[in-house]
Amino acid sequence: MKPMKFITTLLCAAPFCLATLASAAPLSITLPPETAVFKPSTLPGYALAQQKCSVCHSADYINFQPPGLSLAQWTAEAGKMQHVYGAPISDQDVSVIGAYLAVTYGSAKANDADVQAASNPPAAQPVAVTVAKVDAKTLLQNNACLSCHAIDHKVVGPAYHDVAAKYAKDPQALDRVMSSIQHGGSGKWGDVPMPPFAQLSPDDLKSLATFILSQ
Template structure:
């Protein structure tokens, strides 16, 4: 009968390796800070790209696309993000982002009639019936706020409950939080920057700020 000693030695070695792996500290990887940025533009699609495209990918993704794409091609690319990858952007956002990308990175010009129409879709529509006061949860969802925040736990940014707790005794809370939403910034809750939401109306800003501070 063959000796079982070699087999027992291998089993002991394997057990020792598994125990060592189990007791080892988890590997921590620190990524370098994001340095890529969208090229500035006066077109409204620039703000939307900063706010919504940055949720899913770096601005470097734009630079990897073929140069000289047309308005139709860039709009189709933005539409793909919406329909294929589930990006939190509306059809109107797609048009505006496509116009910005086509002018800034492609072959279109800001003075083109198609670019003007895509960048100002509301101007081409008849006056709308005044809408009811905006629902805060609808504003959060439509502006992709819930991709980075939650009510009661940290996601990318702080929980709204924690924001409310920080400002509970601050008489300037409404002004400070409104400014943070409108202008963005970094450093208050860590190194990850918050993009500006300059397109929000004063009423929408007040609705969001009041909702957040009441959590």
């Protein structure tokens, strides 16, 4: 085939190929359900890691890190999540989570003085007895709820509008939604698990549940 004739053939065929691609059905990819879990521990960072870390990545991510990291190294990793990737964790959370990771996945021991100090920072106690009431939108932001949910469309989890519609005629709706937020779980809206938010106060749980059910 002569060069010019070959080029002309390609140009004529191009619109047909583009039209075929445009009309093709979009690919549907189904990911396997999450099975990785954080290793259990009595340290307070265990619950915090379940609540905050699993919002952004699988527990398997922890296993990919080099073995034997120290308290300082694991704390630096948690700090990187906060400062580089914008994880919704405070400086205090970084300290508590770093201690849990260092003991459970690294070289630190639970009874080390620096681990105990990191797991129980002085500022941790007054936070639970604060009198100021936090509004629902601030709670959504601080706990990264909007990373997985939206008001009117599904993201990872269901839209809040759909949750409100599901429980619209349920007299136990408020208690059920509060329990779902507090304890997490999977199966109600698919296989993707929702992490537990066990550290939220009853008032915060009620504020979030009331907001969701009003959508």
